[in-house]
Amino acid sequence: MSLSFELLKESGPARRATLTLPHGEVETPVFMPVGTAASVKAVPQDVMETNGAEGKGAGIILANTYHLYLRPGHELIRRAGGVHKFMSWNRAMLTDSGGFQVFSLSELRKVTPDGVEFRSHHDGSKHFFSPEHSMEVQIALGADIMMAFDECVETPATWERTKESMGLTHAWAQRSLDYWKEHRHEVPWHNELDGSHQSLFGIVQGGMYKDLRAESAERLVEMDFPGYAIGGLAVGEAREVTREMIAHTLEYLPKDKPRYVMGVGYPDEIVEYARMGVDMMDCVLPTRAGRHGLLFTSQGRLNIKNKQYAEDQNPPDPACNCMVCRRYTRAYLRHLMHTGEPLALTLASEHNLAFYLDQMQALRNEFDQAE
Amino acid sequence: MSLSFELLKESGPARRATLTLPHGEVETPVFMPVGTAASVKAVPQDVMETNGAEGKGAGIILANTYHLYLRPGHELIRRAGGVHKFMSWNRAMLTDSGGFQVFSLSELRKVTPDGVEFRSHHDGSKHFFSPEHSMEVQIALGADIMMAFDECVETPATWERTKESMGLTHAWAQRSLDYWKEHRHEVPWHNELDGSHQSLFGIVQGGMYKDLRAESAERLVEMDFPGYAIGGLAVGEAREVTREMIAHTLEYLPKDKPRYVMGVGYPDEIVEYARMGVDMMDCVLPTRAGRHGLLFTSQGRLNIKNKQYAEDQNPPDPACNCMVCRRYTRAYLRHLMHTGEPLALTLASEHNLAFYLDQMQALRNEFDQAE
Numbered sequence: 076m077s078l079s080f081e082l083l084k085e086s087g088p089a090r091r092a093t094l095t096l097p098h099g100e101v102e103t104p105v106f107m108p109v110g111t112a113a114s115v116k117a118v119p120q121d122v123m124e125t126n127g128a129e130g131k132g133a134g135i136i137l138a139n140t141y142h143l144y145l146r147p148g149h150e151l152i153r154r155a156g157g158v159h160k161f162m163s164w165n166r167a168m169l170t171d172s173g174g175f176q177v178f179s180l181s182e183l184r185k186v187t188p189d190g191v192e193f194r195s196h197h198d199g200s201k202h203f204f205s206p207e208h209s210m211e212v213q214i215a216l217g218a219d220i221m222m223a224f225d226e227c228v229e230t231p232a233t234w235e236r237t238k239e240s241m242g243l244t245h246a247w248a249q250r251s252l253d254y255w256k257e258h259r260h261e262v263p264w265h266n267e268l269d270g271s272h273q274s275l276f277g278i279v280q281g282g283m284y285k286d287l288r289a290e291s292a293e294r295l296v297e298m299d300f301p302g303y304a305i306g307g308l309a310v311g312e313a314r315e316v317t318r319e320m321i322a323h324t325l326e327y328l329p330k331d332k333p334r335y336v337m338g339v340g341y342p343d344e345i346v347e348y349a350r351m352g353v354d355m356m357d358c359v360l361p362t363r364a365g366r367h368g369l370l371f372t373s374q375g376r377l378n379i380k381n382k383q384y385a386e387d388q389n390p391p392d393p394a395c396n397c398m399v400c401r402r403y404t405r406a407y408l409r410h411l412m413h414t415g416e417p418l419a420l421t422l423a424s425e426h427n428l429a430f431y432l433d434q435m436q437a438l439r440n441e442f443d444q445a446e
Numbered sequence: 447m448s449l450s451f452e453l454l455k456e457s458g459p460a461r462r463a464t465l466t467l468p469h470g471e472v473e474t475p476v477f478m479p480v481g482t483a484a485s486v487k488a489v490p491q492d493v494m495e496t497n498g499a500e501g502k503g504a505g506i507i508l509a510n511t512y513h514l515y516l517r518p519g520h521e522l523i524r525r526a527g528g529v530h531k532f533m534s535w536n537r538a539m540l541t542d543s544g545g546f547q548v549f550s551l552s553e554l555r556k557v558t559p560d561g562v563e564f565r566s567h568h569d570g571s572k573h574f575f576s577p578e579h580s581m582e583v584q585i586a587l588g589a590d591i592m593m594a595f596d597e598c599v600e601t602p603a604t605w606e607r608t609k610e611s612m613g614l615t616h617a618w619a620q621r622s623l624d625y626w627k628e629h630r631h632e633v634p635w636h637n638e639l640d641g642s643h644q645s646l647f648g649i650v651q652g653g654m655y656k657d658l659r660a661e662s663a664e665r666l667v668e669m670d671f672p673g674y675a676i677g678g679l680a681v682g683e684a685r686e687v688t689r690e691m692i693a694h695t696l697e698y699l700p701k702d703k704p705r706y707v708m709g710v711g712y713p714d715e716i717v718e719y720a721r722m723g724v725d726m727m728d729c730v731l732p733t734r735a736g737r738h739g740l741l742f743t744s745q746g747r748l749n750i751k752n753k754q755y756a757e758d759q760n761p762p763d764p765a766c767n768c769m770v771c772r773r774y775t776r777a778y779l780r781h782l783m784h785t786g787e788p789l790a791l792t793l794a795s796e797h798n799l800a801f802y803l804d805q806m807q808a809l810r811n812e813f814d815q816a817e
Contacts, residue, residue, distance in 0.1 A: 113781070117788040120773065147781045151757060155777060163773050386522060402491065402534045406526060410484070410518045417488035420788050 104349035141176035157217030237282035292327030365423035397429030475720035512547035528588030608653035663698030736794035768800030
């Protein structure tokens with residue numbers, strides 16, 4: 076079984092489904108924590124397996140192709156048996172294409188129709204990513220889901236510039252698809268997991284233009300990917316625009332395949348988008364904010380470094396049942412953060428991840444119980 | 447029950463005992479991990495409760511009075527109910543007197559017979575520690591065991607200078623004892639734990655001079671402390687000298703009370719000293735070394751950052767059964783360390799602590815099984 080997407084229930088545009096992948100089942104709508112360099116920052120894998128009110132942990136996590144390509148190198152991970160074995164995570168995983176990171180290196184890159192030349196942010200060394208090379212790297216990493224190599228247009232961009240960039244994304248999507256079909260048996264666990272392989276998702280671009288978003292979705296659907304992502308959002312535009320682009324694009328995506336909005340968002344956003352019919356989302360926010368002392372709670376955002384929490388003996392979120400909120404106080408977390416103790420990063424990240432995971436769990440429970 | 451020390455077995459100079467304290471029983475000989483600022487660096491409390499081959503975790507941990515006095519402040523911790531509640535650690539704890547840290551601030555301190563004036567290493571603010579104030583702070587923190595306020599002589603020091611410093615330590619020991627006896631009912635958990643209180647240990651000084659060590663031990667034993675520590679060792683002297691001073695001093699300490707050697711040491715040292723009759727030891731080495739990528743294993747020390755481990759799919763220590771060695775490879779730890787992932791600190795510290803705890807567990811098992 077390489078990928079199956081079983082719709083369990085629909086409620087208006089929202090969907091409740093089970094996504095079955097080579098490394099396990101994922102209940103959707105799902106939030107996917109980001110493990111950039113094959114580690115969800117500061118959180119051990121056993122916590123990722125058990126975190127959250129129901130103790131179920133995360134069903135799927137992300138890793139970043141760009142980071143793992145540079146360090147430790149995709150061939151090293153291939154030789155280790157793939158990223159699951161490398162990091163000891165036996166549940167589902169997804170890798171991005173490296174495109175977004177490469178395009179973020181605005182000073183260090185050069186785009187041609189063939190691909191992107193860029194310099195490492197570590198040592199300035201020169202590298203080249205083409206759709207084929209991104210696929211090769213992602214097959215070596217061996218996540219359950221891999222992403223087509225796309226161009227992310229700068230924002231704001233004119234209609235003409237966006238259309239041109241979108242054309243490149245479509246050409247690269249086809250090349251990604253061709254390479255994947257020819258090489259997908261090369262994934263490190265192909266034989267071990269009964270001849271199953273990775274699944275490739277296409278990425279809809281089109282910037283903030285509805286006609287281009289529709290065209291991009293239609294063009295990718297023609298190519299027939301196992302799943303579709305909506306990319307190029309949450310890059311600085313107003314949240315209302317993000318919402319509008321998602322709603323508009325979803326209309327053009329098939330109902331029987333998973334739909335993934337990349338790189339969003341705040342807790343209320345992921346709930347909102349899931350209610351609109353998005354199945355999968357990822358974001359660095361819970362861990363990144365946590366490392367800076369920003370906690371997401373049922374009472375809103377809370378900067379645990381503030382003096383007002385110095386003697387607050389309540390849990391970070393009194394309504395939260397995560398392992399952090401069951402054991403520690405705001406006063407203790409504030410102290411850890413204030414003194415620069417590494418445990419601060421761990422506990423704040425764990426709580427924020429639990430908050431995100433629990434929000435989606437609550438939403439799934441709501442869908443399950445709906446008439 | 448404030449403190450009981452039940453000798454279970456003796457084997458030559460070595461002893462196997464159970465130390466019962468207000469927050470639990472401690473099987474000795476014991477290694478006490480250091481939680482400087484009320485956190486064993488990078489290791490969550492639930493791991494400290496379960497770490498090690500037998501899953502028993504640490505029976506007792508340390509916290510540093512100097513650090514907690516400065517941040518978050520002992521009165522804040524007193525109001526939180528003591529350091530156990532503050533950090534959510536319900537097993538035994540020990541605090542040092544702050545003396546060693548204060549004396550380490552060589553540029554920033556001024557010693558008088560009354561006490562030590564020093565400047566904070568954080569902000570340069572001026573503070574004063576006397577024996578009475580150290581006791582007051584330690585009672586507010588509320589660890590199960592507190593330490594007398596002593597002067598740690600610089601090393602090397604002449605016999606005369608060492609004798610003079612030792613005299614100050616003895617005067618301060620008596621003042622510590624007097625204050626403790628008068629105020630020990632003020633510990634935050636006094637009523638909650640059935641009127642039990644903290645226990646104060648005296649600290650033998652005397653530098654590297656056998657006659658002074660003997661005199662110091664005899665003088666402190668006359669004062670009748672609930673337990674005795676040997677301080678002022680592992681401060682740069684040859685290891686043979688450390689060993690000789692410990693062996694010599696132990697002869698002057700009563701057999702029916704716990705004996706604690708402060709701030710040692712490497713894994714083979716703690717085993718050696720336990721075999722000589724030491725009951726308690728503490729050291730920052732397992733966590734500090736771990737944060738720098740130095741792992742203690744059954745095969746010796748291993749710098750996990752070395753390139754030779756880049757593709758080593760073995761556990762950090764193949765003979766270790768800790769949660770890190772059961773799950774992760776050297777290659778993964780090397781990658782985490784190399785990329786600066788915070789998880790590297792956590793996993794390396796957890797393994798090193800398990801290695802220390804397991805060494806002492808093995809020694810206790812050996813003593814238990816001996817004829």
